[in-house]
Structures are given as structure tokens and as C-alpha cells.
């Protein structure tokens with residue numbers, strides 16, 4: 001096993017924070033059974049204490065040590081998708097501290113599949129509580145460099161595992177109360193989960209229920225400092241031309257349109273498929289956000305199941321500003 005991973009596991013045992021790569025985004029890890037280590041996560045992120053954390057488990061962990069009354073559907077999902085980007089919400093076992101669950105009687109569990117995360121979890125030999133390794137409400141990190149830029153000395157060590165393969169956060173399914181509910185869409189889509197469960201999922205996400213315009217609410221997440229606006233593909237040229245006439249430079253994230261000639265705007269093309277798009281979305285947002293432009297104009301991806309997780313993140317990034325149907329930005 002790599003010496004960095006062994007040292008990282010020792011730091012966790014000493015109650016320190018270690019950031020590590022997962023296949024979704026980088027996590028800010030602490031010993032899930034050590035309440036004072038968990039407190040350091042909330043301090044480093046500037047995160048309200050009632051927000052629960054996901055506990056990452058080594059593949060060798062026993063689900064029943066972390067959750068009780070585990071329904072058979074949860075075991076089937078774990079069997080089908082772990083290690084992988086699916087988080088299950090279950091009734092918590094008594095050893096799981098209140099600090100991890102936000103005082104709730106449920107716990108979020110997942111076995112990630114990034115090889116460095118798996119080595120780290122096996123070296124530690126227990127659960128690692130880890131939210132995304134960014135300041136509260138900001139864009140999740142998908143490179144080790146992003147973590148260092150954002151959290152710096154608040155973290156004892158950052159394990160570098162390169163660019164995250166998936167690039168957006170895990171799908172979250174709540175199985176703690178009989179019904180199976182999709183709490184956060186991800187690249188493992190609802191149909192795949194339903195086919196393993198053999199029954200439909202209920203949905204509780206931003207697309208089913210439009211995000212409220214309340215500052216500090218969960219709606220304002222994954223947010224760049226630059227205003228972010230979603231624009232339908234058929235309006236993109238018009239909106240950007242209006243900005244050009246007004247003397248404004250914008251950043252543009254597009255997936256279908258080639259750059260317009262003589263555009264003063266900064267273009268970033270992402271892949272036209274959801275997996276490729278998700279892989280690069282957060283690093284594109286960070287890069288464009290750092291340029292101090294008037295707005296980040298995002299070509300609205302297609303509606304529909306395949307793009308659901310990406311639309312969810314984009315709507316939250318736009319933090320309630322919605323789809324710009326006119327050219328006011």
C-alpha cells in the first residue's frame with residue numbers, strides 16, 4: 001500500500017482531516033466515529049452543524065454495523081452499485097455520532113470506487129465521514145488543486161488522485177422510511193435504481209419542486225461568485241449579442257453550439273453527453289468564475305431523465321435566478 005495512504009490513515013486516527021479523491025468529487029474526510037474530528041469538518045467548510053455527512057465505508061465493512069433494519073432493497077442496491085456513486089440513507093446504528101447525522105435517526109452510507117479512496121478506507125479500516133471538500137455552498141472540487149486553493153491549511157493532508165471520473169456528487173436514495181425516495185439525482189439514474197428495486201422511486205429534487213429564492217437555503221449550492229444564467233439554445237446567440245452590444249464580456253458554457261465569429265465572450269465547450277459534461281462541469285465553472293467576467297451564460301441542456309442530475313446542479317448554481325428568457329443578465 002502506498003505510504004501516503006498509510007500516513008493519511010494515521011492522521012485520521014489522530015483526529016485530523018484528510019481530503020481524498022472519490023470518483024464523484026474530492027471529499028473532506030474525518031473518522032466517522034470521532035465527534036471532535038467531525039467538528040473540524042464543519043469548521044473548515046463553514047457549514048451549519050445540522051447538515052448531515054455521508055459516511056464512506058470500506059468494501060469489507062458490515063452494513064449492519066452502521067445501519068439497522070436494513071431493507072432488502074437497500075442490500076440489493078449496495079450489491080448492484082457499490083463500490084460506486086450511490087449513497088443510501090438508512091436508519092442509523094447507535095454507534096454513529098449525532099454530529100455525523102445532524103441529530104437525525106438516519107445515516108448516509110456509500111462505498112466509493114476510486115482506487116485511492118478504496119486504499120485509504122481499507123488502511124483506515126472504518127467509516128470516513130466526508131462531505132465535498134469545498135467551503136459551504138461553493139463548487140465541489142474535482143482536482144486536488146481545487147481543495148488546496150479552497151481549504152489550504154485547514155486540511156492536514158490532501159491525497160491526489162487526479163481528476164474525478166464522474167465529476168458530480170453521488171445519487172442519494174432514502175430507504176429509511178418504507179418508500180424509496182430519490183433525494184439527489186446523480187449519474188446513476190432513476191431507471192437503473194428502479195430496475196434493481198423492482199418498484200418506482202418517488203422524487204424529491206429541485207426539478208420536481210422549483211428551488212425557492214431564499215438566501216442560505218439548499219437551493220443556493222454549487223455556486224460560483226459570478227452570476228450564472230441558464231439560456232435556452234435557441235436564445236443563446238441573441239442573449240450573447242445583446243451583451244456584446246452593451247460592451248459586456250461573458251463566459252459561455254455550451255455543448256451544442258460552435259463559437260460565434262467575432263464573439264468577445266470566453267467559450268468553453270463541454271461534451272454533448274451527460275457523463276462527459278458532468279466530468280468537466282465543475283472545473284469549467286471554477287475556471288470561468290476566476291476570470292471576473294459579467295456572467296457565466298450556460299446553454300441549457302436538454303430536459304429529460306439523462307440530464308436530470310446536471311440540470312439539478314445547474315439550477316442550484318444559478319441559485320434561484322432561473323432560466324433567462326430575455327437578455328437582461
Ligand code: AMP
Nearest residue numbers: 052053054089104106107108130131132
Ligand atoms: P456533501 O456534503 O456535499 O457530500 O452532501 C451530502 C449530502 O447528503 C447532503 O445533500 C445531505 O443533505 C445528504 N445527507 C447526508 N445524510 C443524510 C441523511 N441522514 N438524511 C438525508 N440526507 C442526508
Ligand code: MG
Nearest residue numbers: 131132133140
Ligand atoms: Mg457539498
